[in-house]
Amino acid sequence: MDGYTDPSVTGRTGLALLAPFGERIVEMRAWAYGGRWIGCGITRTDHGERTVVLVAQREDPTAGLTEPASWVDRVVAVTGWDTTRVRTVDWAAVEARIGTVLPRDYKRLAELFGHGAFDGYLQLLLPDTGSESDDIVRHTEWLGAFARTHGNRLWEPYVVYPAPGGLLEWAGSEQADQFYWLTQDPDPDQWPILAKEDVPDSWQRFHGSTAEFVYHLLTNPQHPFSTARYFDTHWFESYASEG
Structure with missing residues:
Protein backbone atom coordinates (compact mmCIF):
# COMPACT_ATOMS: atom_id res chain seq x y z
CA MET A 1 0.00 0.00 0.00
CA ASP A 2 2.93 2.37 0.60
CA GLY A 3 0.68 4.35 2.90
CA TYR A 4 1.25 6.26 6.10
CA THR A 5 -0.70 7.69 8.98
CA ASP A 6 -0.88 11.46 8.72
CA PRO A 7 -1.41 13.02 12.17
CA SER A 8 -2.67 16.24 10.55
CA VAL A 9 -5.63 14.67 8.74
CA THR A 10 -8.95 16.44 9.16
CA GLY A 11 -12.61 15.66 8.71
CA ARG A 12 -12.28 16.36 4.99
CA THR A 13 -9.26 14.08 4.55
CA GLY A 14 -10.35 10.88 6.28
CA LEU A 15 -10.04 11.51 10.03
CA ALA A 16 -13.13 9.38 10.62
CA LEU A 17 -11.21 6.36 9.34
CA LEU A 18 -8.52 6.75 12.02
CA ALA A 19 -10.82 7.44 14.97
CA PRO A 20 -11.77 3.82 15.81
CA PHE A 21 -8.15 2.68 16.14
CA GLY A 22 -6.28 5.47 17.91
CA GLU A 23 -2.58 4.70 18.35
CA ARG A 24 -3.04 1.18 16.97
CA ILE A 25 -2.94 2.51 13.40
CA VAL A 26 0.12 1.47 11.39
CA GLU A 27 -1.04 2.97 8.10
CA MET A 28 -4.28 3.97 6.42
CA ARG A 29 -5.23 4.92 2.87
CA ALA A 30 -8.50 6.68 2.10
CA TRP A 31 -10.62 7.11 -1.01
CA ALA A 32 -13.60 9.42 -1.26
CA TYR A 33 -16.74 7.94 -2.80
CA GLY A 34 -19.85 10.10 -2.79
CA GLY A 35 -20.64 10.93 0.84
CA ARG A 36 -18.35 8.28 2.27
CA TRP A 37 -14.71 7.48 2.93
CA ILE A 38 -13.49 4.03 1.97
CA GLY A 39 -10.47 3.07 4.03
CA CYS A 40 -7.92 0.26 3.86
CA GLY A 41 -5.12 0.02 6.35
CA ILE A 42 -3.13 -1.94 8.91
CA THR A 43 -3.64 -1.87 12.68
CA ARG A 44 -1.88 -3.43 15.65
CA THR A 45 -3.68 -6.00 17.78
CA ASP A 46 -2.67 -8.12 20.78
CA HIS A 47 -1.88 -10.85 18.27
CA GLY A 48 0.12 -8.83 15.76
CA GLU A 49 -0.91 -6.70 12.80
CA ARG A 50 -4.00 -7.13 10.69
CA THR A 51 -5.50 -5.52 7.59
CA VAL A 52 -8.75 -3.62 8.01
CA VAL A 53 -11.25 -2.26 5.52
CA LEU A 54 -13.91 0.19 6.66
CA VAL A 55 -16.40 2.80 5.54
CA ALA A 56 -17.03 6.14 7.28
CA GLN A 57 -19.28 9.09 6.67
CA ARG A 58 -17.63 11.96 4.79
CA GLU A 59 -18.56 15.43 6.00
CA ASP A 60 -19.66 18.18 3.66
CA PRO A 61 -16.51 20.37 3.55
CA THR A 62 -18.67 23.51 3.61
CA ALA A 63 -20.70 22.41 6.65
CA GLY A 64 -18.59 24.36 9.12
CA LEU A 65 -18.84 27.70 7.35
CA THR A 66 -20.45 30.56 9.18
CA GLU A 67 -23.44 31.92 7.32
CA PRO A 68 -23.70 33.93 5.24
CA ALA A 69 -20.62 32.40 3.61
CA SER A 70 -19.36 33.97 0.40
CA TRP A 71 -18.85 31.97 -2.77
CA VAL A 72 -15.12 32.51 -2.36
CA ASP A 73 -15.35 30.99 1.15
CA ARG A 74 -17.13 27.98 -0.33
CA VAL A 75 -14.48 27.46 -2.99
CA VAL A 76 -11.79 27.63 -0.30
CA ALA A 77 -13.69 25.12 1.87
CA VAL A 78 -14.40 22.60 -0.86
CA THR A 79 -10.77 22.58 -2.02
CA GLY A 80 -9.29 22.65 1.49
CA TRP A 81 -6.98 25.43 0.36
CA ASP A 82 -4.54 27.04 2.80
CA THR A 83 -5.29 30.77 2.77
CA THR A 84 -2.47 31.84 5.08
CA ARG A 85 -0.35 33.00 2.13
CA VAL A 86 -2.24 35.67 0.22
CA ARG A 87 -0.87 36.97 -3.07
CA THR A 88 -0.48 40.76 -3.31
CA VAL A 89 -1.68 42.27 -6.59
CA ASP A 90 -1.57 45.92 -7.66
CA TRP A 91 -5.13 45.88 -8.97
CA ALA A 92 -5.15 49.59 -9.75
CA ALA A 93 -2.24 49.11 -12.17
CA VAL A 94 -3.74 45.94 -13.63
CA GLU A 95 -7.14 47.52 -14.21
CA ALA A 96 -5.60 50.67 -15.65
CA ARG A 97 -3.72 48.60 -18.20
CA ILE A 98 -6.74 46.46 -19.10
CA GLY A 99 -9.00 49.50 -19.16
CA THR A 100 -11.74 48.32 -16.81
CA VAL A 101 -12.41 47.41 -13.20
CA LEU A 102 -12.61 43.64 -12.68
CA PRO A 103 -15.12 41.64 -10.59
CA ARG A 104 -14.34 41.72 -6.88
CA ASP A 105 -14.65 38.01 -6.22
CA TYR A 106 -12.40 37.16 -9.17
CA LYS A 107 -9.75 39.41 -7.61
CA ARG A 108 -10.19 37.65 -4.26
CA LEU A 109 -9.81 34.22 -5.90
CA ALA A 110 -6.65 35.45 -7.64
CA GLU A 111 -5.19 36.69 -4.35
CA LEU A 112 -6.00 33.54 -2.38
CA PHE A 113 -5.17 30.84 -4.93
CA GLY A 114 -2.65 32.36 -7.32
CA HIS A 115 -1.37 30.58 -10.41
CA GLY A 116 -2.70 27.03 -10.74
CA ALA A 117 -5.73 24.95 -11.64
CA PHE A 118 -8.88 23.72 -9.93
CA ASP A 119 -9.19 19.91 -10.16
CA GLY A 120 -6.42 20.00 -12.75
CA TYR A 121 -8.97 21.48 -15.15
CA LEU A 122 -9.91 25.14 -14.67
CA GLN A 123 -7.10 27.69 -14.75
CA LEU A 124 -7.68 31.36 -13.94
CA LEU A 125 -5.96 34.01 -16.04
CA LEU A 126 -4.02 36.15 -13.56
CA PRO A 127 -1.73 39.17 -13.60
CA ASP A 128 2.04 38.67 -13.68
CA THR A 129 2.19 34.93 -14.40
CA GLY A 130 5.13 35.31 -16.78
CA SER A 131 3.26 33.71 -19.68
CA GLU A 132 1.18 35.51 -22.29
CA SER A 133 -1.31 32.65 -22.50
CA ASP A 134 -2.38 32.80 -18.86
CA ASP A 135 -1.55 36.41 -17.90
CA ILE A 136 -4.87 38.25 -17.94
CA VAL A 137 -3.33 41.59 -18.95
CA ARG A 138 -1.13 40.29 -21.75
CA HIS A 139 -3.73 37.82 -22.97
CA THR A 140 -6.44 40.52 -23.07
CA GLU A 141 -4.13 42.79 -25.08
CA TRP A 142 -3.20 39.97 -27.45
CA LEU A 143 -6.80 38.82 -27.94
CA GLY A 144 -7.98 42.38 -28.63
CA ALA A 145 -5.23 42.90 -31.20
CA PHE A 146 -6.06 39.57 -32.85
CA ALA A 147 -9.74 40.50 -33.13
CA ARG A 148 -8.90 43.92 -34.60
CA THR A 149 -6.72 42.28 -37.24
CA HIS A 150 -8.75 39.18 -38.06
CA GLY A 151 -12.27 40.11 -36.98
CA ASN A 152 -14.63 38.56 -34.45
CA ARG A 153 -15.77 35.56 -36.49
CA LEU A 154 -14.49 33.08 -33.88
CA TRP A 155 -16.64 34.72 -31.20
CA GLU A 156 -19.85 35.45 -33.14
CA PRO A 157 -22.40 36.67 -32.26
CA TYR A 158 -20.20 38.53 -29.74
CA VAL A 159 -17.24 40.86 -30.05
CA VAL A 160 -13.98 40.82 -28.14
CA TYR A 161 -13.02 43.37 -25.49
CA PRO A 162 -11.97 46.21 -25.63
CA ALA A 163 -14.85 46.62 -28.09
CA PRO A 164 -17.79 48.05 -26.10
CA GLY A 165 -19.58 45.28 -24.23
CA GLY A 166 -17.04 42.76 -25.51
CA LEU A 167 -15.89 39.42 -24.16
CA LEU A 168 -13.04 39.46 -21.65
CA GLU A 169 -11.50 36.04 -21.03
CA TRP A 170 -10.83 35.15 -17.37
CA ALA A 171 -10.17 31.39 -17.44
CA GLY A 172 -9.46 28.42 -19.67
CA SER A 173 -9.41 24.66 -19.30
CA GLU A 174 -7.08 21.81 -20.15
CA GLN A 175 -9.60 20.83 -22.84
CA ALA A 176 -9.42 24.28 -24.47
CA ASP A 177 -12.77 25.42 -23.08
CA GLN A 178 -12.89 29.20 -22.73
CA PHE A 179 -14.58 31.30 -20.06
CA TYR A 180 -15.40 34.99 -20.56
CA TRP A 181 -17.16 37.87 -18.89
CA LEU A 182 -19.61 39.77 -21.05
CA THR A 183 -18.67 43.35 -20.16
CA GLN A 184 -21.91 45.12 -21.07
CA ASP A 185 -22.94 46.15 -17.55
CA PRO A 186 -21.14 49.17 -16.01
CA ASP A 187 -20.88 47.18 -12.76
CA PRO A 188 -18.33 44.35 -13.28
CA ASP A 189 -19.87 42.38 -10.40
CA GLN A 190 -22.97 42.01 -12.59
CA TRP A 191 -21.18 40.68 -15.66
CA PRO A 192 -22.61 37.34 -16.81
CA ILE A 193 -20.26 34.52 -17.76
CA LEU A 194 -20.17 33.10 -21.26
CA ALA A 195 -18.42 29.78 -21.77
CA LYS A 196 -17.69 27.81 -24.88
CA GLU A 197 -16.09 24.55 -25.84
CA ASP A 198 -13.45 24.50 -28.54
CA VAL A 199 -16.11 23.98 -31.22
CA PRO A 200 -18.30 26.50 -33.10
CA ASP A 201 -21.69 27.61 -31.76
CA SER A 202 -21.20 26.13 -28.29
CA TRP A 203 -21.84 29.25 -26.21
CA GLN A 204 -23.51 28.83 -22.81
CA ARG A 205 -24.48 31.73 -20.57
CA PHE A 206 -24.36 31.73 -16.76
CA HIS A 207 -25.67 34.31 -14.32
CA GLY A 208 -23.93 34.73 -10.98
CA SER A 209 -20.48 35.69 -9.83
CA THR A 210 -17.14 34.24 -10.88
CA ALA A 211 -16.62 32.41 -7.59
CA GLU A 212 -20.17 31.05 -7.73
CA PHE A 213 -19.45 29.66 -11.20
CA VAL A 214 -16.23 28.00 -9.96
CA TYR A 215 -18.01 26.51 -6.94
CA HIS A 216 -20.81 24.98 -9.01
CA LEU A 217 -18.33 23.70 -11.56
CA LEU A 218 -16.54 21.85 -8.75
CA PHE A 225 -18.47 22.02 -17.34
CA SER A 226 -18.59 20.02 -14.11
CA THR A 227 -15.62 18.21 -12.61
CA ALA A 228 -17.95 16.71 -9.96
CA SER A 241 7.41 27.09 -7.07
CA GLU A 242 7.91 26.42 -3.39
CA GLY A 243 11.27 28.17 -3.37
Missing part, protein backbone atom coordinates in the same frame (compact mmCIF):
# COMPACT_ATOMS: atom_id res chain seq x y z
CA THR A 219 -19.59 20.53 -6.89
CA ASN A 220 -22.61 20.23 -9.19
CA PRO A 221 -22.57 17.14 -11.47
CA GLN A 222 -25.27 18.77 -13.62
CA HIS A 223 -23.10 21.78 -14.42
CA PRO A 224 -22.19 21.72 -18.14
CA ARG A 229 -18.92 14.02 -12.46
CA TYR A 230 -15.37 12.70 -12.25
CA PHE A 231 -14.09 13.57 -8.75
CA ASP A 232 -15.63 13.22 -5.29
CA THR A 233 -13.02 15.45 -3.66
CA HIS A 234 -11.70 18.70 -5.09
CA TRP A 235 -8.39 20.48 -4.96
CA PHE A 236 -6.32 23.36 -6.26
CA GLU A 237 -2.97 22.57 -7.84
CA SER A 238 -0.58 25.50 -7.49
CA TYR A 239 1.90 26.17 -10.29
CA ALA A 240 4.00 28.40 -8.04
